[in-house]
Amino acid sequence: MRSIPNLIASTALGAALALGMAGPAAAQKIVISNWDAYMPPDLLENFTKETGIQTELAVHATNEEIMGKLTASGGQGFDVVFVTAPFAEALHKQGFLAEIDEAKIPNLKNLYEEARKLDYDPGNTYSVPYSWGTTGLCYRSDLVKTEPNSWMDLLKPSDDLKGKVTMLATDRWLLGAGLLALGKSVNSTSQADIDAAKALLIEAKTNLLAYDDTTFYSKLVSGEAHLVHAWDGWCNYGIAENPAIKYVVPKEGSDLFVDTMVVLASSQNQEAAHKFIDYVLRPEVGQWVASNILYKVPNRAAMESLDAAVLQQFPNLAMKPADLLKFEELRDLGAAQKIYTRAVTEITSAQ
Amino acid sequence: MTPTIRRAALMAPGLGWLALFLLVPCLLVLGLSFFERGVYGGIDYIFTFENYRRAVDPLYRSILLNSAWIAFLATLVSALIGYPAAYAIVKAPERWQSALLVLIMLPFWSNYLIRTYAWIVLLNREGLINRALAGLGATEPLPLLYNDFAIVLGLVYGYLPFMVLAIYASLSRLDPALLEQSADLGASPVSTFLRITLPLTLPGVAAGSVFVFVLSIGNFITPDLLGGGRRVMVGNLIYKQFLAARDWPFGSALAFLLIAIMMLLLLTQALLVRRSGGERPA
Structure with missing residues (x-):
C-alpha cells in the first residue's frame, strides 16, 4: 500500500x-x-x-x-x-x-x-x-508578584500577568497543560476530559500574549512575557541569558517527555x-x-x-531519574490523535 | 516552420512547466482529497466525501470566513494606500518613474520571514515604537502585536507592491488625450478623476486586489508570527493538516476549496478586464 x-x-x-x-x-x-x-x-x-x-x-x-x-x-x-x-x-x-x-x-x-x-x-x-525532561513554567522571578506553582497560574493568571503569558501550541503540550490542571492524564482519550481541558484553554486564551513554541524564552528575556509554558531545557536558554529566570514544575505535575x-x-x-x-x-x-x-x-x-557549577546555574538539570519517572510518559494516541488535533484547532481559532 | 508551429514551440517550455509543476500537483491534491486519513497519518485509499463535509463544518467555515475578512481588510487598505502611490508615480517626471518603481520593489530583495520578524522588533511591548512612546510619557504600552491589527499590517506591508504595480500599469496606459478632452469639456479635475480616470483604471485595481487577496488568504507566516498564533487563518489550517495533524486528505480538501475560490476570483477579474477592454477607445 x-x-x-x-x-x-x-x-x-x-x-x-x-x-x-x-x-x-x-x-x-x-x-x-x-x-x-x-x-x-x-x-x-x-x-x-x-x-x-x-x-x-x-x-x-x-x-x-x-x-x-x-x-x-x-x-x-x-x-x-x-x-x-x-x-x-x-x-x-x-x-x-x-x-x-x-x-x-x-x-x-x-x-x-x-x-x-x-x-x-x-x-x-x-x-x-x-x-528527557519535564514541561512546566518558566518565569521572570524579578517581574512576577508571586512565584507560580500551579498550572492555574498560567491558565488563570493574576491581573499583573494578564497578557504577559505564552503557551506552547503543539497539540500534546497545549492540551497537556489543560489536562494536568484538571488532574487528568496527559494521554487521556476521553472526550469528556478533552472537552473540559478545551474549555479551560479557550478561557485561558483571552489572557495570552501569544502561542509560542520556539521563541518563548527570548520573550522572557526581553520582558515581553513574564511567565511562559516551557520545556525545562528550553527554559535554561533563558536562564543562561538572565539569572532571574526560573523554572518550576507545577504542583499538579508534568508530562515526562x-x-x-x-x-x-x-x-x-x-x-x-x-x-x-x-x-x-x-x-x-x-x-x-x-x-x-x-x-x-x-x-x-x-x-x-x-x-x-552547571547544575547550580540550571537547577532543573539536577532532577533525578526517580523524580522524572513520577510523571506520566507521553504516549502515542493512535486514532485518538484526531480528537486532540480538532480540540487544538478549536482552541486556537476561538475568538 | 509555419507560424503556428513556431508559436507552439515557443510556448511549449512554459506550458510544460505549468502542466508539470502546477496542474499535476493540483490534480494530485484534488485526488487525495477524496481519500481517508490512515491512523498514523498515511492515506487509506478508500473513496469518501467526508473531507469536504468536514470542511464546511461550522468550525472550519468560520476560519475560512475569518480569513476572507482579514484578507479583505488587507486588500482594502492596500488599495487605499496603493492607488495614490501609483498615481503619484505616474504623475512624477518620467526619468524618476523607474527609480520610484524600483523603490516599491525594494522590499522583495530581502526575505519575507526576516521582514516579518523586523515588525516584531518594532511592534512588541518592549519594542522600538512602544519604547519611543514611553519616552514621550505614555504609561501603558500600545497593544500593537499579536492581534488582527498586526496581521493586517503585515499583509499590507508584504503585498502592497503588487497593488501599486498593477494600478501603475493601468494608470500609465491611460490615454492623456481623454483627460484633456474631459477638461476641455469643462469637467473639474475631481470630476475627471472620478468619471474618467477611476473607472478606466478599475481593472488595475481589480488585478491588484486579486493578487493581494489571494496571497493574503493563503498566508500562514504572518498570522503565526505577528498574530502570535491567536488567529487561525485557512493557510495555517492547511499547513497544520499537512505538517502537524498529518491529515493530508483533509488538508487537500481545504486546499482545493481555496484553489476553487481563487479561480473564481481570477475569472471574475478576467471578465472585468475583458469588458473594460472592449469599451476602451481604439
Whole structure:
C-alpha cells in the first residue's frame, strides 16, 4: 500500500515540504535530522574525525514537521532521526523504524536503568533515549508578584500577568497543560476530559500574549512575557541569558517527555547509524551534550560527570531519574490523535 | 516552420512547466482529497466525501470566513494606500518613474520571514515604537502585536507592491488625450478623476486586489508570527493538516476549496478586464 501511491504523493508535496531528499547516499554517509541546535555544534565533526563516517544534518522545527517529511517520503531519505517518544512510537507502528541492535551499541550500558525500560519501548528495541525532561513554567522571578506553582497560574493568571503569558501550541503540550490542571492524564482519550481541558484553554486564551513554541524564552528575556509554558531545557536558554529566570514544575505535575534517536528501516547505512548512536551515548559525549544543549540526558555516566557549577546555574538539570519517572510518559494516541488535533484547532481559532 | 508551429514551440517550455509543476500537483491534491486519513497519518485509499463535509463544518467555515475578512481588510487598505502611490508615480517626471518603481520593489530583495520578524522588533511591548512612546510619557504600552491589527499590517506591508504595480500599469496606459478632452469639456479635475480616470483604471485595481487577496488568504507566516498564533487563518489550517495533524486528505480538501475560490476570483477579474477592454477607445 505504501510504495507507489506514496511516491506519487511525495512528488506532489515534495516541493512544498522542501524535502532535503538525499539520493542514494554514498556508503558511509549518514543523514541525520534533529531539532536546530539540539546537538553541540562540533559533535558531528568530531564523530566524522574519529570514525570517518560523513554526516549530513537536516533540521526540523517540530516533531510534526519531521513526521510530515517521513510520511511524504515513505520513510526514505534519512538514516537517524531525533523525535519525541510518542512520535517514535507512531513511526514504529507505521513500520518505518529499524530494530536497534544492542550488540552494536555497547554504550547503552551508560543509560540509567530507568531509561532502559520506559513504557513506550521497554528494552530500547526501536528507539534510544537522547534527552528527557519535564514541561512546566518558566518565569521572570524579578517581574512576577508571586512565584507560580500551579498550572492555574498560567491558565488563570493574576491581573499583573494578564497578557504577559505564552503557551506552547503543539497539540500534546497545549492540551497537556489543560489536562494536568484538571488532574487528568496527559494521554487521556476521553472526550469528556478533552472537552473540559478545551474549555479551560479557550478561557485561558483571552489572557495570552501569544502561542509560542520556539521563541518563548527570548520573550522572557526581553520582558515581553513574564511567565511562559516551557520545556525545562528550553527554559535554561533563558536562564543562561538572565539569572532571574526560573523554572518550576507545577504542583499538579508534568508530562515526562523523552526525545529519542531512531534508525530508519530504509537506511542503507544502518551500521554507521548504530555507530553514531553509540558515539552519542559515550559518557564524555553525553556530558558535552548536556552541558551544551542544557537538557538532561538519560546517561548516568554523563550526568554524574556534569560540572557542579552547571547544575547550580540550571537547577532543573539536577532532577533525578526517580523524580522524572513520577510523571506520566507521553504516549502515542493512535486514532485518538484526531480528537486532540480538532480540540487544538478549536482552541486556537476561538475568538 | 509555419507560424503556428513556431508559436507552439515557443510556448511549449512554459506550458510544460505549468502542466508539470502546477496542474499535476493540483490534480494530485484534488485526488487525495477524496481519500481517508490512515491512523498514523498515511492515506487509506478508500473513496469518501467526508473531507469536504468536514470542511464546511461550522468550525472550519468560520476560519475560512475569518480569513476572507482579514484578507479583505488587507486588500482594502492596500488599495487605499496603493492607488495614490501609483498615481503619484505616474504623475512624477518620467526619468524618476523607474527609480520610484524600483523603490516599491525594494522590499522583495530581502526575505519575507526576516521582514516579518523586523515588525516584531518594532511592534512588541518592549519594542522600538512602544519604547519611543514611553519616552514621550505614555504609561501603558500600545497593544500593537499579536492581534488582527498586526496581521493586517503585515499583509499590507508584504503585498502592497503588487497593488501599486498593477494600478501603475493601468494608470500609465491611460490615454492623456481623454483627460484633456474631459477638461476641455469643462469637467473639474475631481470630476475627471472620478468619471474618467477611476473607472478606466478599475481593472488595475481589480488585478491588484486579486493578487493581494489571494496571497493574503493563503498566508500562514504572518498570522503565526505577528498574530502570535491567536488567529487561525485557512493557510495555517492547511499547513497544520499537512505538517502537524498529518491529515493530508483533509488538508487537500481545504486546499482545493481555496484553489476553487481563487479561480473564481481570477475569472471574475478576467471578465472585468475583458469588458473594460472592449469599451476602451481604439
